[in-house]
Amino acid sequence: MTPNLSAITGIGSVSPYGPLAGFIPRCPVEPSAITAWSTVGLRRAFLVKPFRPVSIVPGLKTRRLDRLSAWALVASSLAIQDAGIDLSQLDRSRVAVVFATGFGCVELTEAFYQSAAANGWSGTDPSTFSETLANAPASHVSLFHDLRGPNITVGSKGFAGESALIQAASMLRHGQADLAIVLAGDTLTRAVYEWYEAADLLSPACYNSEPLPEGGGFVPSEGVAALVLEPAGRREVRSYADFRSGRWAAGGQPVEIVRQMLGGSVPSITVCTTNGAPCATTPITAVAREIAGHSAAIVPPQAVPAGLADTSALLHLILALSSRPNSGQMLLLGTCGDGGFAALLLELP
């Protein structure tokens, strides 16, 4: 057992690729036309196709929940299933849930505002209010699976997903939990989409059915990615990757700090997450090249997870693992704003 390493033993996701346990098969996904609200002309995004959560996870009741909560329930269940974990055999007071989100339960928040607009603030809908809280998805995951360890919801501009993974690994390291379900995601609503649009952050590909152009804005996305994290070597199970260490900061010298974190080693693959799709000032691949060297394998950001902005890291990680990279070290790298960065170092089996 290596106490300071955490192993990723389960993967689940609800994304434009569909609800999936384990790897995401290689298949191109195109943005789809938005039909959930009326638009003037074509508007496109990477959307999660509607599905019935109960058809994936028997017993789930999601009718009154924000889609973010419903997807968190499905993604966590798929990750637990993928990890081969029988929760009844675990001490569930030792299982943590760490959830990362940029916007939280924005769908029901908008519904709550609708009820205020329609009925005044004294006539708002009580059943909606508690489901607007950003921690509702994580709470539902704990409630459904009876997980009584720490339950945390975090946000971080550009790096919410990375932050969640780092915090979860930290809790395992400090003995505050024996296992953690780490989730990251967001939903796309009209208010979010039109905010991106008003801020002039969207790619031309949002407005026509041409192939995705290079650079120049992004295509918004939605979904929730989930990982099961446990101390490496605790069980005789497959590990997708072992999490070694992570750093993130709002500014500074990313190249210097990440090199220090690597301790002289060179990652065999660097996966760029470009969390800052809407706000990065330096091309992420250039930063990655400077850190990893000219001969290193560098995977540029993927359009679908990049559309998740703050919470893209876990889906980027799952896609990278799904491409079955060779053994060695994997660096997951994101940049945001002026010198902001997040770097996760993983050991591939």
Add this chain to the structure above:
Amino acid sequence: MTDIQKTIVVTGVGVVSPYGIGLDCLQTGMLSGKCCLTPTKDLYPGFDGTTAQVCGLPLLAEGSGSRYSRTDKLAVVAAQDAVADFDCGSVGFWESGVVMASTVAGLTEIDPEIAQDPAAWYRRGGLSRAASYPVAHVADAVGEHLGIRGPRCAVSVACASGAMAIALAANMLLDGAAPIILAGGSDALCPFTLGGFNSLQALDSSPCRPFDQNRKGLNLGEGSAVLMLETLAGAVARNANVLAVLRGWAMTNDAFHPTAPQQQGNGLAVCMCLSMEMAEVSSDEIGYVNAHGTGTPLNDIAEASAYETAFRGRTRPVPVSSTKSYFGHCLGAAGALEAVITIAAVRCGALFPTLRLTDPIESPGVDWLREEVRRQPLPLAMTVSAGFGGSNTALIFGSVRS
């Protein structure tokens, strides 16, 4: 022997509360028994009840990124207060981290029209206001305003958020994520939360009466508190004034109901026990508990049960009070504000009573503090927080000598 690399200490405290700006203001107000809860009418649309507001916030130069919400402003002023005695030009200060909790965040800036025609609302000036909506914006506002660029993180775990931000910051310090972390919580009053709690019929129209048999609900307040946390090694190295030691922290979840606490308070009891285990102290050594104590029928009975369980076997009943009776429930800021009050209690040996507690819940293991401030040496005290979604957090603070 104390491992100074693994001991987390508080070296700065910043507060914005309905008493004003600063710990002295808060402490003086509470020691005098002043209640800040007042009738609120015509200030928030559709709301006629009791709240505690912060008045006279100073004007702030806003960051380059986006406009500050009222929640951001409260947080920035509290953070400035926390570092007031610190040389912010010193080497390494810019590497400091920020962990800020909030539940409301930029909801203070959003109008219901956003849900009807977002694009039109953005055109009418909503675009920059909406930028402060993400909960992460509070931490960004603090970091940006102080010019610090370490890791920034937001915590949003309903009413346990503020305490949990402190617990997570402590974990981050143990991991060496930053040399100093500013951790706390901030929330402002706004129609969204007033309307929401009103719709749940969780509000008392009069000043709340936590732990009283005749309690009717909670009052909402606003404010922010920020602790400057670092390892004892770091504090010693820069010859810092250590205000208190964070001896233990723990987090659990009830996994019981989306809004209601588990009636026996099992999750909260486990949380308190885990924090005492971490602090390596017995339940007899805890001299005071600053309760979550919202004043709602369900919370207070569950919490009383939790104290019976966590402090079972103690030689004397555990002294408990709810300081929400002074300025209401500040949601995401509550846990941080109550951490500051707990530190103040330890530092000045003053156990604050619950106001308006005339007929306490029957709970033989609990010594309900009421009427007068109790003066006694207080080496160790605990503060507990709980929230919608079943999250619980317990923090134990000790005097420097402890």
